[in-house]
Amino acid sequence: MAKKAPELKRSMTAGQMEMISLGGAIGVGLFMGASSTIKWTGPSVLLAYIFVGVILYIVMRALGEMLYVDPGTGSFADYASEHVHPIAGYLAEWANVFQYIVVGISEVVATTEYLRFWWKGTSDWVAxxxxxxxxxxxxxxxxxxxxxxxxxxxxxxxxxxxLMILLGFAVILFGFGNGGHPVGFSNLWSHGGFFTGGLKGFFFSMAIIVGSYEGIELIGISAGEVSDPHKAIVKSVKSVLWRILIFYVGAIFVIVTIYPWNKLDSIGS
Known part of the structure; x- marks a missing residue:
């Protein structure tokens, strides 16, 4: 008698699936990587994040369509094998493994940097x-x-x-923490213009921005673990990217509006 193939317990909720994708994309790319993208192109980095976000939304809609039909844990690797060629699936799998090795190391390094900032003398290798x-x-x-x-x-x-976005707008509009003097919006164009890096800097910044959104594809990997995958997939694909865009664009808008973009290197992340 043939053994029954093991089945997933599907113990995740739709809310957990959304937060996994949301939390995966919001991390070092925003908290530490934003300073690099701002340096490349200045305040126009806002448009770069929006542009890349729209492209990723189209990709995620396509992935969502496939997930709805076949919500498994193999996600894009399985789809590449089935609909393109097994070699495509193999390359997708190992590219994803390599990506998370690199990203995982960068996340750990960034975390040790923060721990050393908060607790002086913290050993990097122990942390x-x-x-x-x-x-x-x-x-x-x-x-x-x-x-x-x-x-x-x-x-x-x-x-x-x-909280950062709300407090930032309080500083910009009402001068909260700035002696009651609103900062205003002049920093968006007062230090070399809006497109300070030109088109070259604008396009170069996208290489980092695409990496910043890394983690959003976790919707595909976690779909096979959700109790009601079809409902969760529809809700997640429609909402997660827009939330990420709001967080990224909102946070960076606050940063480049409150503080001159060309002096951000002096204050760190």
Missing amino acids: GAIIILFLLVANLASAKAYATLEFWFAMIKVVTII
């Missing part, structure tokens, strides 16, 4: 080892445990960015 061990345990425990941790960690990032 890095603890972070890697924690992530390993969280991923190996269960899909439900991983989803719960991701949900709350992503929530911390989301709340932080929302």
